[in-house]
Amino acid sequence: MIDFELSPEALKAQERVRTICENVFRKISRKYDENEHSEMPELHELAEELKGEGGLRGGMNRDFLTNVIVTEELSWGDLGLTLAWPEGGLGNAAINAVATPEQKARFGKATASMAITEPGCGSDTSNITTTAKLDPETNEWIINGEKIFITGGKTYDNVVVWATLDRSLGRAAIKSFVVEKGAPGRELVKLEHKLGIRSSDTVAMVFNDCRIPYENILGSPEIKTRGGFKGAMATFDATRPGVAAMGIGVARAALDFTKETLEKEGITIPYDKGMHDLSAVQKAVLDMEAELEAARLLTWRAATMLNKGVRNSLEASMGKAKAGRMATLVTQRCVEILGPCGYSRDWLVEKWMRDCKITDIFEGTGQIQMLIIARQILGYTRAELK
Amino acid sequence: MADFSLNEEQKLIQETMREFAQEEFRKLAHESDESSTLQEDALEKVCALGIFSSSIPEEYGGHEMERSALNTIIMAEELAWGDLSIALGALSPLLMMTPILESGTEDQKKKWLPNFCGESFYASTAALMEPRVSFDPFALQTTAEERGGKAVLNGVKCMVPLADRARQILVYAKGASGMEAYIVDGDAAGLSVGEREKYMGLRALPLFTVTLKDCEVDLDRRVGGEKGIDYNRLLNLSRASLCAMAVGISRASHEYALEYAKERVAFGEPIAYRQSIAFMLAESAMEVDAMRLLAWRAAWKLDRGEDATRESTLAKRYCADQTMKVTDYGVQILGGHGYIREHPVERWFRNGRSFAALEGLAIA
Ligand SMILES: Cc1cc2nc3c(=O)[nH]c(=O)nc-3n(C[C@H](O)[C@H](O)[C@H](O)COP(=O)(O)OP(=O)(O)OC[C@H]3O[C@@H](n4cnc5c(N)ncnc54)[C@H](O)[C@@H]3O)c2cc1C
Numbered sequence: 001m002i003d004f005e006l007s008p009e010a011l012k013a014q015e016r017v018r019t020i021c022e023n024v025f026r027k028i029s030r031k032y033d034e035n036e037h038s039e040m041p042e043l044h045e046l047a048e049e050l051k052g053e054g055g056l057r058g059g060m061n062r063d064f065l066t067n068v069i070v071t072e073e074l075s076w077g078d079l080g081l082t083l084a085w086p087e088g089g090l091g092n093a094a095i096n097a098v099a100t101p102e103q104k105a106r107f108g109k110a111t112a113s114m115a116i117t118e119p120g121c122g123s124d125t126s127n128i129t130t131t132a133k134l135d136p137e138t139n140e141w142i143i144n145g146e147k148i149f150i151t152g153g154k155t156y157d158n159v160v161v162w163a164t165l166d167r168s169l170g171r172a173a174i175k176s177f178v179v180e181k182g183a184p185g186r187e188l189v190k191l192e193h194k195l196g197i198r199s200s201d202t203v204a205m206v207f208n209d210c211r212i213p214y215e216n217i218l219g220s221p222e223i224k225t226r227g228g229f230k231g232a233m234a235t236f237d238a239t240r241p242g243v244a245a246m247g248i249g250v251a252r253a254a255l256d257f258t259k260e261t262l263e264k265e266g267i268t269i270p271y272d273k274g275m276h277d278l279s280a281v282q283k284a285v286l287d288m289e290a291e292l293e294a295a296r297l298l299t300w301r302a303a304t305m306l307n308k309g310v311r312n313s314l315e316a317s318m319g320k321a322k323a324g325r326m327a328t329l330v331t332q333r334c335v336e337i338l339g340p341c342g343y344s345r346d347w348l349v350e351k352w353m354r355d356c357k358i359t360d361i362f363e364g365t366g367q368i369q370m371l372i373i374a375r376q377i378l379g380y381t382r383a384e385l386k
Numbered sequence: 387m388a389d390f391s392l393n394e395e396q397k398l399i400q401e402t403m404r405e406f407a408q409e410e411f412r413k414l415a416h417e418s419d420e421s422s423t424l425q426e427d428a429l430e431k432v433c434a435l436g437i438f439s440s441s442i443p444e445e446y447g448g449h450e451m452e453r454s455a456l457n458t459i460i461m462a463e464e465l466a467w468g469d470l471s472i473a474l475g476a477l478s479p480l481l482m483m484t485p486i487l488e489s490g491t492e493d494q495k496k497k498w499l500p501n502f503c504g505e506s507f508y509a510s511t512a513a514l515m516e517p518r519v520s521f522d523p524f525a526l527q528t529t530a531e532e533r534g535g536k537a538v539l540n541g542v543k544c545m546v547p548l549a550d551r552a553r554q555i556l557v558y559a560k561g562a563s564g565m566e567a568y569i570v571d572g573d574a575a576g577l578s579v580g581e582r583e584k585y586m587g588l589r590a591l592p593l594f595t596v597t598l599k600d601c602e603v604d605l606d607r608r609v610g611g612e613k614g615i616d617y618n619r620l621l622n623l624s625r626a627s628l629c630a631m632a633v634g635i636s637r638a639s640h641e642y643a644l645e646y647a648k649e650r651v652a653f654g655e656p657i658a659y660r661q662s663i664a665f666m667l668a669e670s671a672m673e674v675d676a677m678r679l680l681a682w683r684a685a686w687k688l689d690r691g692e693d694a695t696r697e698s699t700l701a702k703r704y705c706a707d708q709t710m711k712v713t714d715y716g717v718q719i720l721g722g723h724g725y726i727r728e729h730p731v732e733r734w735f736r737n738g739r740s741f742a743a744l745e746g747l748a749i750a
Contacts, residue, residue: 002391003387003388004388004682004683006388007388065388271699274521277522286699286700294677294704297679298676300390301390301675301679304390315675318671318672371661373671374664374665374668378648380659380664385664
């Protein structure tokens with residue numbers, strides 16, 4: 001039944017996160033943007049403090065829509081800090097999605113990042129070259145290859161690595177493996193310096209004859225030529241609404257701030273005026289609000305489908321495509337509207353513009369989302385629509 | 387708990403109306419547009435579906451289930467998908483009926499509502515828009531003055547659907563208490579229906595200029611009596627409905643372009659194999675869904691009796707812009723063929739342009 005009302009739990013979680021953002025995130029936001037790669041004791045103290053409440057994200061037990069709401073709120077506070085949150089990252093989402101009960105018991109408590117991207121391939125995930133070979137004598141996997149742009153690779157313990165069992169078999173042979181902290185041959189080789197989300201570390205790792213137990217493979221080791229890759233891609237259906245929510249949160253931060261600032265200058269935003277009576281700035285703000293709402297509703301829809309266990313790849317990509325693009329444009333516009341002050345590092349708007357750009361890039365660029373949508377509505381394969 | 391799927395009743399409405407629009411409206415759309423005629427038959431058939439009487443309580447002659455803006459706009463999307471002009475014409479009785487249902491006095495409900503429950507189409511309409519570049523529904527220039535126990539209306543209205551045959555026209559005017567609405571007989575002294583207006587689109591829909599010159603109306607014709615109308619709410623109900631119609635037009639164009647792009651071969655393969663075409667289609671699909679969700683949310687809020695001014699305004703702006711983009715893509719994807727009137731995409735493009743200007747031509 002069509003209903004736009006959020007559950008009481010979602011509203012409560014939103015409220016709670018909002019307070020945390022105002023009291024902690026916003027206060028250290030600039031500091032860790034300026035001091036890339038420094039320790040963030042406030043974040044760890046906060047994480048400790050919140051343990052009693054079941055953590056900030058409440059584990060992954062919450063329903064998907066509530067997670068989306070919480071993520072938007074956190075990102076409204078600060079996207080870099082959200083991504084750096086000590087409770088874990090994308091790797092945990094992947095583990096939660098496909099791990100066996102034994103694996104959940106072993107890896108569930110540890111934090112985990114996700115390593116798919118390589119120097120030679122990003123969007124084209126089917127082309128990865130990192131290999132996993134089974135050593136029949138020791139019953140261990142041997143991982144070899146290089147991964148880049150791993151969010152939280154420094155902060156988090158484990159890393160979920162995508163590797164191929166046999167390059168000649170293409171996508172079906174790509175599997176994911178949990179490589180634990182301290183595994184021999186796992187080495188952090190680079191810390192990236194970025195445009196935004198600077199408080200979140202992004203690293204490169206090399207795996208050099210890195211040996212891990214047989215039981216660290218996620219999903220089945222069998223190479224199914226049909227649909228084998230789909231399981232891996234299905235993780236994205238679950239995580240994309242979250243990334244969309246990140247863009248929405250940052251865009252809302254910028255828009256809220258812009259409206260408040262304009263109001264101090266005596267400019268309010270009317271919803272009951274004809275277009276001839278609106279200024280260019282008022283029109284721009286109205287358009288941005290509409291864009292933001294459109295992105296949010298598409299994202300909420302994708303999340304509610306996950307809650308119901310309905311296939312949502314199309315809807316998840318719509319939300320992600322819209323939100324990533326919207327956030328990029330809205331934050332740019334907000335900087336513009338606020339003139340020299342918007343451009344100044346005294347305010348956070350310029351930072352939000354830098355931060356949110358990532359939401360149109362990671363977890364599949366805007367273009368890749370459009371490809372997914374187009375293939376689905378046209379009924380095309382990857383060969384037909386490249 | 388947030389959810390975005392139709393319930394059984396709504397699915398039924400959607401299915402029935404989609405089928406109806408396909409069977410009845412689609413086959414008439416081209417010819418009606420070319421000849422600028424609205425088939426009376428189509429109006430009667432819509433009426434026969436019982437869509438008016440089902441929103442009217444039994445005590446006024448109807449068999450109301452539960453009046454719902456959301457259900458109405460689900461229907462409006464489908465009918466507009468069939469054809470916008472015919473849909474606007476066929477639903478025009480709502481323009482008088484809804485304000486009476488919403489704000490009418492008991493006497494007004496008793497007097498007027500049974501008309502909409504009959505077997506045949508009760509021609510009635512509303513006059514809101516005014517012919518000026520900077521028209522703004524919040525600054526009407528048509529006035530209502532109380533004089534000698536009557537209301538005297540003065541002003542010029544435009545884009546009044548079916549004014550030539552309407553038994554009554556609901557005239558919106560600025561009065562002492564703000565925006566007011568009067569039920570004026572189509573043949574009232576002082577009301578004159580001008581020449582049929584000519585527009586880029588909506589060609590099948592008879593639209594007229596209506597001039598009010600010292601037009602005297604009994605005070606019991608003021609909707610809501612002393613209390614008057616909730617003008618904002620009526621505008622918001624109108625916007626929700628227009629948004630849904632914008633979705634209908636956009637979806638029609640998108641679907642047509644998608645099928646065409648799969649068939650049309652250029653440089654040895656279907657044009658849809660190329661990203662520049664496929665991405666226009668993907669964007670259209672995404673925006674059609676976004677528009678619909680915004681429209682639904684406005685209607686949902688209105689059904690809860692909440693103020694939906696912000697939601698309706700944002701939805702209306704968004705839908706007007708996106709409809710222009712989506713219907714433009716529709717023409718673009720067909721290339722030169724899209725420019726030729728044998729294909730419907732140019733009609734949807736012309737009709738799509740109307741939403742930015744339209745206020746009050748449909749209501750939920
Ligand atoms: C800060 C940051 C954090 C990241 N975190 C992670 C992480 O935790 N784990 C991880 O695995 N990866 C991560 N990534 C990597 C990210 O997912 C990739 O950068 C992204 O998917 C794009 O890949 P690429 O950079 O190789 O660009 P490319 O794939 O080289 O793309 C370049 C451009 O071409 C376009 N393009 C590519 N293919 C097509 C096509 N078929 N049709 C149309 N256009 C196309 C793209 O949209 C893009 O605009 C992160 C990246 C950054 C910057």
